[in-house]
Amino acid sequence: MSPTETERHHRFLRSFTAHEPAVRAHVRRLVPARADADDVMQEISVVLWEKFDSFRDGADFKAWAFGVARFEVLAWLRDRGRDRLVLDEEVITKIAEETTADEPRLEQQREALEHCMKKVPGDQRELLMQAYQPESRIHEVAQGSGRTVAGFYQWLHRMRKLLLECIRRALTQEVAS
Amino acid sequence: MSTKFIDAYLDGTITAPELQQLNALLLTDAKARREFAEILNVDSALAAMAAGWTKDEAPVVRQTKWRATTPRWMAAAASVALLLGGWWWQDSQSAFATVEKAAGVVEMADGSSLRGESHEIKAGSVALVTARGARIVIEAPAEFRFESAQRLHMKRGRLAADVPPAAKGFTVITPTGDAIDLGTRFGVDVPMSGAAEVHVFQGEVITKATGEKAKQSLRGGDAVTFDQGASTSRELRSSAFIQADEMSELTAGLAAGQRARAESALTNLKNDPALIALLDFESDEAQPGVFRRVQGRWPGSHAPEFVHVGDHLKLDVGGDRDWPQLTLAAWVRIDRLGAPYQSLLHTDGWSKNNPGQVHWMINRDTTMRLALIGNTLAPDANERDGHPDSRTAVLPEQGRWVHLATVYDSQTKTVRFYLNGQFDKETRQQVAHPARLGPAQIGNWNQQDRKLSGRVDELLLLGRAMSDNEIRALHAAGNPYR
Numbered sequence: 001m002s003p004t005e006t007e008r009h010h011r012f013l014r015s016f017t018a019h020e021p022a023v024r025a026h027v028r029r030l031v032p033a034r035a036d037a038d039d040v041m042q043e044i045s046v047v048l049w050e051k052f053d054s055f056r057d058g059a060d061f062k063a064w065a066f067g068v069a070r071f072e073v074l075a076w077l078r079d080r081g082r083d084r085l086v087l088d089e090e091v092i093t094k095i096a097e098e099t100t101a102d103e104p105r106l107e108q109q110r111e112a113l114e115h116c117m118k119k120v121p122g123d124q125r126e127l128l129m130q131a132y133q134p135e136s137r138i139h140e141v142a143q144g145s146g147r148t149v150a151g152f153y154q155w156l157h158r159m160r161k162l163l164l165e166c167i168r169r170a171l172t173q174e175v176a177s
Numbered sequence: 178m179s180t181k182f183i184d185a186y187l188d189g190t191i192t193a194p195e196l197q198q199l200n201a202l203l204l205t206d207a208k209a210r211r212e213f214a215e216i217l218n219v220d221s222a223l224a225a226m227a228a229g230w231t232k233d234e235a236p237v238v239r240q241t242k243w244r245a246t247t248p249r250w251m252a253a254a255a256s257v258a259l260l261l262g263g264w265w266w267q268d269s270q271s272a273f274a275t276v277e278k279a280a281g282v283v284e285m286a287d288g289s290s291l292r293g294e295s296h297e298i299k300a301g302s303v304a305l306v307t308a309r310g311a312r313i314v315i316e317a318p319a320e321f322r323f324e325s326a327q328r329l330h331m332k333r334g335r336l337a338a339d340v341p342p343a344a345k346g347f348t349v350i351t352p353t354g355d356a357i358d359l360g361t362r363f364g365v366d367v368p369m370s371g372a373a374e375v376h377v378f379q380g381e382v383i384t385k386a387t388g389e390k391a392k393q394s395l396r397g398g399d400a401v402t403f404d405q406g407a408s409t410s411r412e413l414r415s416s417a418f419i420q421a422d423e424m425s426e427l428t429a430g431l432a433a434g435q436r437a438r439a440e441s442a443l444t445n446l447k448n449d450p451a452l453i454a455l456l457d458f459e460s461d462e463a464q465p466g467v468f469r470r471v472q473g474r475w476p477g478s479h480a481p482e483f484v485h486v487g488d489h490l491k492l493d494v495g496g497d498r499d500w501p502q503l504t505l506a507a508w509v510r511i512d513r514l515g516a517p518y519q520s521l522l523h524t525d526g527w528s529k530n531n532p533g534q535v536h537w538m539i540n541r542d543t544t545m546r547l548a549l550i551g552n553t554l555a556p557d558a559n560e561r562d563g564h565p566d567s568r569t570a571v572l573p574e575q576g577r578w579v580h581l582a583t584v585y586d587s588q589t590k591t592v593r594f595y596l597n598g599q600f601d602k603e604t605r606q607q608v609a610h611p612a613r614l615g616p617a618q619i620g621n622w623n624q625q626d627r628k629l630s631g632r633v634d635e636l637l638l639l640g641r642a643m644s645d646n647e648i649r650a651l652h653a654a655g656n657p658y659r
């Protein structure tokens with residue numbers, strides 16, 4: 001590999017690794033399931049690398065990546081969303097635009113999750129992490145927790161809501177202090 | 178009311194009519210869109226956290242109520258995030274890996290926990306166990322960081338991984354490509370400059386060069402180089418990687434003070450009046466040739482490594498005279514077996530007009546050979562190939578540092594071979610010219626031939642015949658293992 005090529009790789013990787021979590025979260029907000037986000041992310045990383053030449057040094061990598069991500073999500077929805085229950089393109093576009101603008105706050109929310117997770121009792125926290133394992137089967141996790149599948153989903157909804165409330169509270173206090 | 182649909186959407190249980198309602202709601206209601214985005218944002222953060230989560234993490238202190246927060250934690254979280262270079266989600270309570278053994282590594286101690294922070298080790302090797310039980314040995318110089326118990330970023334350095342089924346999916350990310358394990362043993366080499374390599378010793382590994390669309394499946398015996406966004410297959414270098422079992426013996430050697438013994442032995446050798454050359458590769462002066470400068474037998478010591486065809490180190494010594502007696506010795510770490518001849522030292526010339534020129538090598542059957550041009554075997558010599566060869570194979574299947582020595586005496590007309598300090602075999606010569614040295618190559622002969630694959634450390638050329646006892650002592654003093 002030529003030195004310039006290696007340097008280009010390095011520049012790309014530095015930016016990509018720094019912003020990958022944000023891009024992944026952005027994609028997650030636009031597709032129905034986490035597994036879909038993984039699929040689309042693979043595509044996006046390839047496209048970002050291929051188009052990296054057109055990325056101007058000093059420009060906002062994250063904003064650029066969000067733009068690429070939105071395009072890839074829409075392409076994915078058109079391709080594979082046909083047999084799935086996906087949101088309207090118009091809705092997706094709106095959410096993509098609004099959340100791009102709102103990303104600094106959303107990032108703070110994601111950061112605050114760690115703090116809020118510490119308030120969750122250990123066994124529940126473990127259950128939550130089990131449910132979110134990349135290849136977890138919900139009915140098995142539900143069974144292990146002694147709940148019905150429907151009951152487990154209810155519990156998951158409640159946990160997400162509690163966490164979101166904790167996060168909002170934490171961020172409000174931060175602003176107030 | 179909107180959350181009901183959002184929850185159903187997230188669970189994948191939403192019905193078509195419900196989705197229609199959700200669409201209508203989200204299209205018109207900005208507040209609902211915001212709620213929707215926030216819930217999904219939490220969902221994605223939970224998934225990221227779960228990716229780095231392991232069952233056997235430190236027990237979490239139970240808290241019975243959800244307390245109001247103080248703003249201080251935000252500053253703490255921010256500094257942690259800074260420390261982790263943006264890997265904000267990782268749980269600061271759980272370790273991704275634990276240091277099992279640090280041999281000659283000053284930056285890490287046995288038993289310390291590795292989380293998401295970056296590590297740089299300048300010398301030595303370190304054996305780690307991830308939270309899911311994968312055993313990793315990393316050799317310096319190296320820079321790396323765990324993203325989770327299952328994802329390791331290697332900026333540079335050399336790594337051998339032994340991955341049990343529980344850690345299946347363990348992924349090594351290099352600047353030029355990734356390797357995803359499928360329950361196996363493999364090695365990753367990220368050199369100071371140039372492309373990363375993946376070597377599969379056993380099982381199956383999926384690789385993908387950065388920017389490459391398709392993934393590749395590698396099986397035991399396969400290896401690739403990530404080069405300019407593509408995976409190019411290359412020959413396996415199984416012994417280029419220090420593995421867990423070797424680590425414990427290296428650590429024991431260090432603990433027993435072997436390094437100091439080796440250094441004092443070197444000092445004695447340097448004062449030997451018959452010394453022609455002693456290469457310990459510690460000088461900062463650039464040695465002529467094409468090779469990688471990597472770690473030698475000791476933490477932070479250096480050795481040339483020959484990787485590609487044609488890699489070599491030039492040496493021009495002792496050419497002004499004849500050497501009736503000559504001892505050749507070196508510590509070597511051969512990466513692979515079976516290549517046709519590997520050059521330990523080849524004089525550039527090999528001409529009947531200049532009898533006595535020396536070719537010292539490892540044969541394709543892994544025996545050692547010392548050939549001097551113009552020499553002939555004694556009538557009773559039992560040799561397959563017309564040259565003196567050692568009896569025992571030079572290397573066990575598992576690569577390690579081994580000590581090779583050959584003592585030539587044109588007066589007694591003998592060639593004597595030693596492996597790891599042990600006498601192996603003597604071959605008698607009928608015609609025995611004094612040895613001639615001069616311009617020579619280590620690791621290669623004339624550019625593209627007799628490629629040595631591996632490292633050479635402490636190469637000794639001595640203008641006298643060492644005794645059995647001296648060779649035994651030479652090995653014992655320089656042996657990095659215990």
